[in-house]
Amino acid sequence: MPKWSAGAMFLDAWVFPCNINSESKTCPQCRYKTKQRHIHRVYFNVQTNDEPDDPNALPNHINNLKFMINLKDTEIKNAQEENITLKSRNDELRDEYKNIENKCSALEMSMSALKEQMVLIKQHCSEAEKARTKAEEAQIKAEEGRIEAENTLNWAQQMHTHLERLTNFELIIKGTASEVEKVVNDSSGCLDTLAIWVVVLKGQFIINFSGQNEPHRREAETRVPGRATLPDAPGATRIVRTARGGRANYAARGLKAKGRGTRHIVHKRITRNRELNMSDELSEKLEVLQKEKTHLQNEKTHLQNEKTHLQNELAGHAATVLYLKKDLDYSVAANRSLRKKLIELEMASLSPVASSQSSLPHLIAENPAPSGFIDPRDDQDVNTV
Known part of the structure; x- marks a missing residue:
């Protein structure tokens, strides 16, 4: 599988016949002009089992990923609720701060x-x-x-x-x-x-x-x-x-x-x-x-003194809100990544190509199951965690 300087990757059996027969040596995807010395071969050292993967394990893995997504959704929902609560508390503290300022001015x-x-x-x-x-x-x-x-x-x-x-x-x-x-x-x-x-x-x-x-x-x-x-x-x-x-x-x-x-x-x-x-x-x-x-x-x-205490509490709540926002952004990004990988796994599981020739083992190797999950091949009675 040669790699062009444009960053595109193609199968070796498909790229070279097209490149030899064509007059202009360009990338089939982006049409970037290249030469023979710019072509590199990439060999993936992916450990694969001699035996083909069990198709029954893929739905379990998909269910595990869905469960992880549900957990992330729950965490996001809880974080959003806590964020709403903190915002309301922040508004109350601001109103109380204004009232105290008015009292101080009076x-x-x-x-x-x-x-x-x-x-x-x-x-x-x-x-x-x-x-x-x-x-x-x-x-x-x-x-x-x-x-x-x-x-x-x-x-x-x-x-x-x-x-x-x-x-x-x-x-x-x-x-x-x-x-x-x-x-x-x-x-x-x-x-x-x-x-x-x-x-x-x-x-x-x-x-x-x-x-x-x-x-x-x-x-x-x-x-x-x-x-x-x-x-x-x-x-x-x-x-x-x-x-x-x-x-x-x-x-x-x-x-x-x-x-x-x-x-x-x-x-x-x-x-x-x-x-x-x-x-x-x-x-x-x-x-x-x-x-x-x-x-x-x-x-x-x-x-x-009460005003100073409320200011300190307001600053602490602001820091907590900022931390929760960062955590929420991270959870949203992780959720998007998991959804994307779940879609890829579903497409790979439904693809008629053999698992040894597809990218499914590579995706599974990049995203292993959590340590708390039970391998269905060890216990046939357990489908999900």
Whole structure:
């Protein structure tokens, strides 16, 4: 069987008579011009059995090849189903990835809004701190006012007591006997008061008897034992009047000053309480927003980790899909090759040419049966695997 340089192969008994009889030495198939030195002889060293092949074995071999094709078809079908499942899973992961991206963008927007709110809250906090400082200063001033009011009240009480004492002294000195008796009966339980009155009357008697002037009377009053001096009010001028109208006006002015001081203190306390309540509300809002910010940051970190995990899973599924595609292509190619060889075997088995002169032994030698298959010639009861 010579081989032309064009790559065509023909039987030796058929090519040389045609080539010798023809005028132009060309390839009978492609008409490629060639020479005698380009013709090569090829000898196939195919081991053939001395005995002719059993025709019953060929259908078994064909059945084995069909079974292999069915196995490949099943593998291809399973691979296609798995590919469809992975594609659907891939689409779901892509949708989930988009949803997570949308959530992340929404969280970023909320974070930017929270940052702006934090700036405003910091401004409010600074204002609240200033208000708190002012409230503390107001509290200090209110405490000072309270102390001053207490001092004023004590002074007013002392003045009231001193005024009553002076009134009693005036009644004892200038009043009638019934008035003096009434005053003595009202104060009979206090021996110190009676002793003071006796001393005052003695001093007044001495003054009237000796005919001294006003300075001597004042000196006698200052020598009365147990008699308190008039306390001075803060920022006020000391004025002592003996007339009843003067004492009443003086007491009225003290009560008015006390009322004004009390209203001022109450107003300061109300203002301070309002400022403290506003500061507490701002502090509570700041704590709530800080907690919400921490919660959103934790949620953002969790979503980022989940996003990374899904990206890794998506990459793994993409690699699996690529591997399955390659495996599917290889299975399709193997299926095509097996179908082609099956067709050749069927044609060879149906050909009337003897098996020793056909290409059937060569095809069987190139494509032996798998090791798991049982040779029908060893077991006549088994037809297929």
